[in-house]
Amino acid sequence: xxxxxxxxxxxxxxxxxxxxxxxxxxxxxxxxxxxxxxxxxxxxxxxxxxxxxxxxxxxxxxxxxxxxxxxxxxxxxxxxxxxxxxxxxxxxxxxxxxxxxxxxxxxxxxxx
Amino acid sequence: xxxxxxxxxxxxxxxxxxxxxxxxxxxxxxxxxxxxxxxxxxxxxxxxxxxxxxxxxxxxxxxxxxxxxxxxxxxxxxxxxxxxxxxxxxxxxxxxxxxxxxxxxxxxxxxxxx
Numbered sequence: 097x098x099x100x101x102x103x104x105x106x107x108x109x110x111x112x113x114x115x116x117x118x119x120x121x122x123x124x125x126x127x128x129x130x131x132x133x134x135x136x137x138x139x140x141x142x143x144x145x146x147x148x149x150x151x152x153x154x155x156x157x158x159x160x161x162x163x164x165x166x167x168x169x170x171x172x173x174x175x176x177x178x179x180x181x182x183x184x185x186x187x188x189x190x191x192x193x194x195x196x197x198x199x200x201x202x203x204x205x206x207x208x
Numbered sequence: 209x210x211x212x213x214x215x216x217x218x219x220x221x222x223x224x225x226x227x228x229x230x231x232x233x234x235x236x237x238x239x240x241x242x243x244x245x246x247x248x249x250x251x252x253x254x255x256x257x258x259x260x261x262x263x264x265x266x267x268x269x270x271x272x273x274x275x276x277x278x279x280x281x282x283x284x285x286x287x288x289x290x291x292x293x294x295x296x297x298x299x300x301x302x303x304x305x306x307x308x309x310x311x312x313x314x315x316x317x318x319x320x321x322x
Contacts (some may be wrong), residue, residue, distance in 0.1 A: 138313035195241045198251040
């Protein structure tokens with residue numbers, strides 16, 4: 097069963113604007129990861145945040161994690177048309193290297 | 209980082225037939241997984257491919273329908289057996305190098321069952 101629930105399901109913005117996507121999960125985690133999927137392609141890893149971290153940055157990406165609320169957010173700043181894709185959060189329950197459980201995803205459309 | 213190649217990338221299949229998807233990783237990896245992504249949906253884990261032993265299936269997936277092999281640390285196959293139109297999906301192979309880091313994904317195999 098899916099662990100994460102993203103919102104919004106779909107987001108349309110203009111180039112240059114910021115995009116925020118949220119993810120909620122149900123059980124305790126070891127880490128939470130965000131992935132991007134361009135249409136018809138495989139998934140690409142964006143960023144990993146561990147349960148003892150609250151915020152992480154990578155380029156134009158900023159991820160926060162609130163374990164008390166079991167939620168995370170992904171912020172993409174200064175969006176570009178090339179950011180148009182589906183974004184998924186994925187939760188990792190333990191350190192044993194088991195499979196990730198993916199949320200339903202947010203479809204982001206950035207228009208120029 | 210691991211690079212994963214899957215084939216076929218896409219296929220159109222007839223109802224009742226079976227198709228085997230191959231997944232090749234360019235380096236030895238600890239764990240390999242198979243996911244299904246139905247049209248417009250998220251990823252659902254089918255099974256963990258265990259090297260040299262039977263795969264570990266998730267609830268709702270059975271070995272008779274989705275037999276999986278993993279003969280070594282770089283290769284796995286997934287067979288979709290006795291296909292029906294409901295099996296039309298993208299099947300994604302993924303791998304983990306070890307520990308609790310990121311998953312690497314192949315480009316997926318898009319199956320259409322008529």
